[in-house]
Amino acid sequence: MTDLYHSQRAMRNMRRAAMQRGVVAILDIGSSKIACLVLRFDGPERRRETDGVGSMAGQSQFRIIGAATTRSRGVRFGEIHAMNETERAIRTAVQAAQKMANVRVDHVIACFSGAEPRSYGLAGEIELADSVVTEHDVARALAACDMPDIGQGREVLHAQPVNFALDHRTGMGDPRGQIGNRLACDMHLLSVEASVVQNLFYCINRCDLEVAGIASSAYVSGISSLVEDEQELGAACIDMGGGSTGISIFIKKHMIYADSVRMGGDHITSDIAKGLQVPMTVAERIKTKHGGVHATSMDDREMIEIGGDSGDWEKDRRQVSRTELIGIIRPRVEEILEEARVRLDAAGFEHLPSQQIVLTGGASQIPGLDGLAARILGQRVRLGRPLRIQGLPQAVTGPAFSSSVGLCLFATHPQDEWWDFDIPAERYPARSLKRAIKWFRDNW
Amino acid sequence: MRPLTADRRYPDAPRARAPQQGYVPQAAYTPAPRRDPAPTRMAYRMQRLWLTPAFRVLMRVGVPVLCVAAVGAIAFGPEARRNAIFAQVGEWRQAIENRPEFRVSVLQVTGASPSLDAAIREMLDVKLPVSRFAIDLEAAATRIRTLDAVAQAEVKVGSGGVLSVQITERKPALIWRKEAELDLLDASGRRVAQVLERADRPDLPVVTGLGADKAAAEALAIVAAAKPVLPRLRGLVRIGERRWDLVLDRDQRILLPADNPVRALERLLALDKAEDLLGRDIIAVDLRNQARPTIRLSADALRSLRRAKGLETLENAL
Numbered sequence: 001m002t003d004l005y006h007s008q009r010a011m012r013n014m015r016r017a018a019m020q021r022g023v024v025a026i027l028d029i030g031s032s033k034i035a036c037l038v039l040r041f042d043g044p045e046r047r048r049e050t051d052g053v054g055s056m057a058g059q060s061q062f063r064i065i066g067a068a069t070t071r072s073r074g075v076r077f078g079e080i081h082a083m084n085e086t087e088r089a090i091r092t093a094v095q096a097a098q099k100m101a102n103v104r105v106d107h108v109i110a111c112f113s114g115a116e117p118r119s120y121g122l123a124g125e126i127e128l129a130d131s132v133v134t135e136h137d138v139a140r141a142l143a144a145c146d147m148p149d150i151g152q153g154r155e156v157l158h159a160q161p162v163n164f165a166l167d168h169r170t171g172m173g174d175p176r177g178q179i180g181n182r183l184a185c186d187m188h189l190l191s192v193e194a195s196v197v198q199n200l201f202y203c204i205n206r207c208d209l210e211v212a213g214i215a216s217s218a219y220v221s222g223i224s225s226l227v228e229d230e231q232e233l234g235a236a237c238i239d240m241g242g243g244s245t246g247i248s249i250f251i252k253k254h255m256i257y258a259d260s261v262r263m264g265g266d267h268i269t270s271d272i273a274k275g276l277q278v279p280m281t282v283a284e285r286i287k288t289k290h291g292g293v294h295a296t297s298m299d300d301r302e303m304i305e306i307g308g309d310s311g312d313w314e315k316d317r318r319q320v321s322r323t324e325l326i327g328i329i330r331p332r333v334e335e336i337l338e339e340a341r342v343r344l345d346a347a348g349f350e351h352l353p354s355q356q357i358v359l360t361g362g363a364s365q366i367p368g369l370d371g372l373a374a375r376i377l378g379q380r381v382r383l384g385r386p387l388r389i390q391g392l393p394q395a396v397t398g399p400a401f402s403s404s405v406g407l408c409l410f411a412t413h414p415q416d417e418w419w420d421f422d423i424p425a426e427r428y429p430a431r432s433l434k435r436a437i438k439w440f441r442d443n444w
Numbered sequence: 445m446r447p448l449t450a451d452r453r454y455p456d457a458p459r460a461r462a463p464q465q466g467y468v469p470q471a472a473y474t475p476a477p478r479r480d481p482a483p484t485r486m487a488y489r490m491q492r493l494w495l496t497p498a499f500r501v502l503m504r505v506g507v508p509v510l511c512v513a514a515v516g517a518i519a520f521g522p523e524a525r526r527n528a529i530f531a532q533v534g535e536w537r538q539a540i541e542n543r544p545e546f547r548v549s550v551l552q553v554t555g556a557s558p559s560l561d562a563a564i565r566e567m568l569d570v571k572l573p574v575s576r577f578a579i580d581l582e583a584a585a586t587r588i589r590t591l592d593a594v595a596q597a598e599v600k601v602g603s604g605g606v607l608s609v610q611i612t613e614r615k616p617a618l619i620w621r622k623e624a625e626l627d628l629l630d631a632s633g634r635r636v637a638q639v640l641e642r643a644d645r646p647d648l649p650v651v652t653g654l655g656a657d658k659a660a661a662e663a664l665a666i667v668a669a670a671k672p673v674l675p676r677l678r679g680l681v682r683i684g685e686r687r688w689d690l691v692l693d694r695d696q697r698i699l700l701p702a703d704n705p706v707r708a709l710e711r712l713l714a715l716d717k718a719e720d721l722l723g724r725d726i727i728a729v730d731l732r733n734q735a736r737p738t739i740r741l742s743a744d745a746l747r748s749l750r751r752a753k754g755l756e757t758l759e760n761a762l
Contacts (some may be wrong), residue, residue, distance in 0.1 A: 073482075088482035095483050095491055104495035208492060 004155040004197055006165065007211075009419045015212040015411065017108035023096065024212060024411060026103040028404040029086070029112045029200065031075045031243025034360060035396070035404045036093035038066030038101040039411065062412055064391035066101025068093050077243040077262045078114025078217070080199045090207050108204055109213035109411045111220050111245045111403055115196035117157065119257045119347070120148045125184040133175045133183055139421035141185040150191040157197070157216055158190040159418035162254035171252070171412050187349055187418065190258050196388045204399060215410050217403040218246025224406030225360040225384035225399070226250055234358035236349055237384065238340050238377075239403060240363035242266045245336055246403075249352070254415070257347040261339040265363035266330045275328040276320060278306055286325065293333055294368040295326040333366065337376040344377070358384035362400035541577045549573040549605045557612040560593050564609060567591070576601050584609075592635045618660055619645060621652040621679070633660030653682030662705065663688065669706045672713050673722065687732070697728040709736060 018024040019041050026037040039062045070092040074085025098105055098343055124145035142161060150156070164172040166180035175183060197214065204211050222237035234251035241264045249257040268291075273283035290304050299322035306318045349355070357377050359369060364383055373381045386405035388397065396404065483491070493499055520526045540546075549572050553561045568584055581599045588597040588609065596612040614636045616628035621642075628636040628645065635657070639645055649667045656663065663680050666688055670677055673692060683688040688705055690698035701708050708731040716722045721729070725745040730738040741749065750757055 070482075091485070091488045092482045095488055098491065098495055102495065208489065333448050 004157070004194065004387065005419065008156075008214075008417070009323055011211060011213050011417075012414075012417075012420060014063070014107060014108065014189065014210060015414075018212050023101075023103050023105055023107075025097065025108045025209070026110045026404055026407045026411060027093070027110040028217065028401075028407060029075060029078075029080075029090070029110060030217070030241050030242070030362075030403070031078055031113070031264065032072055033069050033400070034072045034075075034086075034089045034093045035069045035401060036067070036090075036097040037064050037392075037396070037404055037408060038097045038103065038105055039063070039408055040065045040101070040103075041412075046355065051421040062390070064393075064396075064408070065103070066097035066099075067393050067396050068096030068100060069097070069396070072242070072321050076239075078112050078241065078260070079193075079196045080203055081178055081245075083203055087203050087206050090203065092443075094207060094209065098281055106210055107212035108209045109215070109407055110200060110204060110211060111215045111217040111240070111410075112196070113217040113241050113246050113260060113403070114262070115157075115192035115237060116262075117216055117218065117246075117258050117260055118150070118154075118191050119259065120150065120189040120191065121256070122146065122148065122187040122189055123184065124187065125182060126184055130176065131179050131181065133178050133180065135176055135421065136181055138164075138176060138185070141183045142187060142418055142421055145185065145187050148189070150189075153194050154188055154191045155197055156418075157192045158188070158219065158258075160188050160415050161185050161418070162188050162255060173252075178377055188254065188256050188436070190219070190255075192216070213411060213414070216246070216248075216258055217241070217407075218248040218260060219255050220406030220410045221246065221360055221386075221403040222248040222255060222358075222406065223248055223409050225358050225402040226388040228253075230354070230356050230358065233354040233356070234352040235354060235358060236344055236359045237360060237363075238337075238373075240264060240336065240359060240361035241403075242362060245340060245361070245363075248346055249342055249349060250315075255435070257349075258420060261336060261343065263332070263336045263339065264361075268329055268363065271328050271332050272325065272364045274317075274408060276306055276325075278308065282307065287329065288365075290322055290325055291329050292326050292367045293324065293330045293372045295323040295330075299323040299326060319368075327438065329366065330372070333363075333369065333372060334376065336363075337373055341376055349384070351370070355380050357381045360384040360386070360399045360402040362398075364399050470752075507688060525746060541575045546576040547573050547605050548576050548579065548601055548607045550607065551569065552602075552606050552608045554608065554610055556594075556609075556613060560591070560611065560613060563593075564588055564611065568609070570607070572607075573605070579607065593637050595630075616645065616648060617664055618656075619648045619650045620656055621650055627657075629657050629660050631664055633657040649720070650679035651682065652679060653685075655685035656680070656682040658685070665706050666690065666700065666709060669709050670713070672717070676722070692722065695725065696722060699728060699730045699732050699734050701734060704734075712737070 015024070022041050024039050024041075025120050026035075026039060028035040041062045062397040063127070070089055072086075074080065074082030074088045074100065075089075077205050080086045094105065094108075106441075122145035124141050124143070126137065126141045126144050133278075138161075163170065164175040165184040165186075166175050166178055167182055168173060169180075170184075172178070200214070201211055218237070218239055221239040222231075225239075226235050226237055231250045231253045234249070236247060236249045239246040239248075243262070243264050243266050245261040245264050247257075247259045248255050265287075269280060269283045270289055272278070272287055273280050276283065276286070278286070286304060286306070292299070303319040304320040304322060304325060306320055308316045310316055355378050357373070357380060359381060360383070361375055368383055383399065384402065386397065386402040387409070389405060389408060392405070452467065475598060494503075519529070528621065548570075550573060551568065551570065553564050556564060567587060570579060571629040580600070581601070585597050586600040588594055588611070592633065593614055594611055595614045598608075600608055600610075602608050614630040614634060616636045617631040618629040619642065620627045620629050620635075626639045628639055628648070629651075632637050642650065649663070651660070651663050659682060666680060667674075667677070670690060676692040676696075678691045678693055681691055683689055687702040688700045690700060690709065692698070698709065698712060712721070712729060712731060721739070725742045726739045727742050730740065730742040
């Protein structure tokens with residue numbers, strides 16, 4: 001865990017420097033597409049007095065000046081599968097976005113959906129030396145959380161304090177400056193496979209870019225597609241991507257759980273390709289154009305030309321009814337949603353005060369998905385689209401881009417993480433001193 | 445979810461038959477392979493480099509400047525080549541200047557008297573025909589203006605290769621007698637020319653005395669006012685660079701005041717008209733003190749006056 005942990009701190013500084021300089025890029029590395037947005041920071045919002053309330057409640061101190069998407073290559077399940085192909089795809093997206101923005105971008109904030117995220121809830125408690133809580137005390141409280149065994153070869157991706165309790169008062173957002181005796185904190189820790197993150201870093205570095213931040217796409221799509229009261233009262237965001245489906249649960253504006261199902265839209269496509277015996281591109285096209293999850297009697301009569309250029313007349317003139325297509329799509333969608341249901345149940349989602357579920361991501365655009373999801377996930381399901389942010393092109397406003405937009409918000413208003421607080425002073429030197437003594441003992 | 449009583453699987457599918465002549469089977473879905481080329485690593489780096497502001501400035505400004513400087517250095521570096529280039533340029537220039545369109549073959553002087561005309565031609569000293577570019581018109585005009593007789597001079601090259609010199613001559617208004625020479629002055633006192641003798645210009649009044657040229661305008665005003673006595677006028681004498689004396693024949697003098705001499709003269713002439721003052725035997729009329737004009741009689745007249753009054757005086761040199 002040390003590697004990513006140390007680089008997180010460096011990335012935070014780099015991100016701050018990049019924002020100071022004014023330009024930062026957003027890179028959403030998905031299994032079906034790679035999106036790159038170029039953000040320009042203009043400082044504080046300017047059009048406040050003309051607009052009344054600023055757009056996005058004053059969050060939009062940035063503007064998107066370049067946007068590009070490209071077909072993803074070499075990414076499966078949200079993880080890099082073929083390094084060279086992915087690098088080329090990143091290069092394509094970054095180059096197009098730079099061309100549109102007409103600036104050079106050096107810093108990139110990336111998100112990815114795979115790497116088997118696992119959530120842990122941690123709790124730490126300290127006695128306050130002084131009765132007033134200082135930033136240093138917060139750092140100590142965070143450091144007092146006992147590290148769970150996250151397993152070999154895994155790294156911490158997010159470690160966010162979600163709750164503070166001072167004596168008997170809990171649910172505090174910011175305990176600093178308050179008076180009490182015991183400070184307790186709850187922390188949400190998200191661990192991922194280390195090798196996946198390392199591959200991603202390596203891949204981005206090979207494009208002459210520096211990683212200024214990294215996030216889980218389940219988290220960032222939750223930021224962008226859940227509205228504020230949903231984040232406050234508790235909601236789950238299901239980001240149905242190409243290769244994996246991310247699940248994140250928010251309450252009190254903090255993510256408290258994240259997970260992913262390693263199934264997504266690409267699996268539906270491959271089902272169609274196998275079922276109808278067509279190439280993947282044709283299957284993708286049939287899925288996006290005629291796909292659905294509820295068959296009606298009308299669909300029996302709607303025949304879809306499959307086409308092909310095999311040279312065999314009979315094969316190339318095949319037709320299939322839409323009902324059959326739905327018959328292929330629906331079981332897979334049900335499987336994905338049921339898997340998501342299992343994850344939500346495991347997380348204890350039913351105990352949350354609000355049972356809102358928001359479906360987003362590219363695969364959530366299947367017609368009739370909300371009805372099917374309501375049957376599997378519960379009644380309070382809606383389809384979510386990302387927030388509108390300044391300068392976002394029309395083509396990038398769909399639900400497939402909710403993690404890109406969420407990453408923009410994450411870049412500008414990141415939540416405090418563990419590594420944003422200083423290392424507690426009493427630990428750092430003592431340990432190094434102990435280590436030095438131990439080294440002496442061992443060697444002489 | 446197919447209904448149990450499903451009809452044929454492909455109800456609309458055409459029967460297998462030989463395709464008609466010229467029929468191209470069109471597949472519904474034959475998506476053209478989408479072009480999605482990734483930039484090569486080199487192209488990517490080049491684009492990033494090009495988007496670097498410093499590099500852009502360097503390429504937009506630095507490199508062109510450098511190229512021009514390099515070409516200049518290569519072209520003008522060696523002395524021999526530099527000389528050759530300059531010689532070639534000079535040759536071209538020569539060829540253009542010597543074209544017949546630019547040739548000047550006639551010198552035309554207008555507005556000058558014959559003697560001045562000759563003087564100007566001698567002064568310009570151009571060997572016609574000559575190229576238009578070889579004549580410095582401004583310098584020539586300046587040189588001509590140094591002649592005293594020339595008030596204004598304009599030199600230009602007209603159509604048909606005519607170098608025309610437009611002269612405005614100064615008009616002599618006075619003759620200024622100095623020690624031994626006679627100069628002509630114009631109305632502003634500027635020297636125009638020399639005359640050999642007074643009889644050459646009998647129409648002009650004569651002035652003399654130091655600084656007479658500076659008060660030429662005043663002198664002319666006095667002469668104009670002295671019209672009734674003009675036949676008797678011999679000249680004006682500048683006294684002490686301050687005032688004028690009007691000299692008439694019979695050595696009569698009218699001493700005019702320094703300021704307002706014309707008015708004083710007019711008063712005198714009025715007196716003369718009434719009393720025939722100047723026709724009498726007086727030597728001088730002193731008008732310098734305006735409150736008390738004085739006349740000086742000649743010796744004979746004084747003697748006669750005294751005799752008439754019965755005064756007997758002792759004769760002396762006065």
